[in-house]
Amino acid sequence: MSNQPIALPANQPEQFYRGGAAIAALRGDPEADYGPEDWVASTTTLFGQDEAGLTRLPDGRWLRDAVRADPVPWLGPAHVAEFGADTALLVKLLDAGQRLPVHCHPSNAFAAEHLSGRHGKTEAWIVVGTSGPDPTVYIGFRDDVPPSDISGWVTAQDSAAMLDALNPVVVKPGDTIFVPAGVPHAIGEGVFIVELQQPTDFSVTLEWRGFLSDPDAWHLGLGQETALGCVDLRAKHVEDLLTRTGPRVAPSVNLLRAKADPFFRADRLHVSGTRALEPSFAVLVVLEGSGTLDSLPLHRGSTVVVPHAAGESVLTGDLVAVRCRPPLPSSLGS
Known part of the structure; x- marks a missing residue:
């Protein structure tokens, strides 16, 4: 393997929502205006796909295969001793050209029990750009939600109720939001982020109508009752999840x-x-x-x-x- 840093081109697997202009503007590459997510140094595929989402290195190999073949030079001996030939990381550029649906992600324990996965999908958003008058994200329920309520909202596809139950946060560049597994969330139109996450594509899309073409895709093949078991129904305080770092300048x-x-x-x-x-x-x-x-x-x-x-x-x-x-x-x- 090369022991030098490697520049990577845009890697934008097809998504169900609009976006991409901010990625193209950052990269200075009109061709990058192709999709709302750029999966950077990805060893992860889209859910149910064999190759879509993977990063290809300049020598033609998938990064995933290169890491598996020679993990210590890529990841370091201490990392390999704990995680094996697993980067334990997925980074994305995400440009929301429209509001994303209300959704959440499984925890490690839920993924191991129901999805044969080592990782769930805790994530974090680093806001690097915004556009429009009201760039807003929605994170965690404002109040505890009874299981019967979330089940009813999902069955009826009551988007207004789901969105109204979440904490709205107007964001600006330099804000970071930590999103633990299970916490329902949505990213609003005009928000451009660098996203760090565990390396899976597990999403329980609570608000699927108008977003997913397959009405059964939202629950990852688990059925509604099981899928809703991954949702954190407890109230969340925004101050526990949001950090504002924009004014800070340091090495x-x-x-x-x-x-x-x-x-x-x-x-x-x-x-x-x-x-x-x-x-x-x-x-x-x-x-x-x-x-x-x-x-x-x-x-x-x-x-x-x-x-x-x-x-x-x-x-x-x-x-x-x-x-x-x-x-x-x-x-x-x-």
Whole structure:
């Protein structure tokens, strides 16, 4: 394998909702206006698909297969000892050209019991752009919801009731939102995020009418009663999930709280000159400026996968980037 950082082109598997213009604008690539999600350094496929969603490396191999064939150089010995040949991370650029439906994702335990999966889908959103007068996300129920209510809303496809039950949050660039598995949520039109998540495509789409062409697809083949068992019906406080980091300027700004550490890590790098990065498997998204990572040229919109074997990589230039990493192996502490 190469032990150097690798630049990746857009990877936009077909989705059911509109978007993509913000991805194209960031990348400076009109062809990137092809879909609302760009799966960066992905070893994950769309639910039920064999290849759609996977990242292809410049040498023609799927990144998934390259990591499986030689996991230690890609991921590092401590990561492999804990997670095996599994990156334990999926990064996306997501541009909501319309409001997404109300949905949620299974936990690790639910995925293991019902979906033969190692991972559920806890995720986090790093807001990097907004458009329109009211860029809003919806996160967690405002009050405890009885099981009979959510079942009735889903059966009747009562979109208004579902959306009204959630906490609305107007967001701006620099905001980060942690979304634990099970917490219902929706992303509003005009919100552009870098999303970190566990590497699955498990979604329970509570609000499917007008979004999914197959009315049975919303429950992942589990049936309504079982699927609704993954929904967190408890009230959530926005302040427990939202962090506003926009005004912070430092060499490295931690974007997530400690509760996210078992799932992923993210920081915003402000580089003016030279900055050394410790060895780690990482995904880099350049938001502003230009420079180099070792000998690899970087510019606004660059997306890069960095293998652990790259060692202490050096960022040089004048740029702002989001660095996304898997959970820290427990053997290395917190």
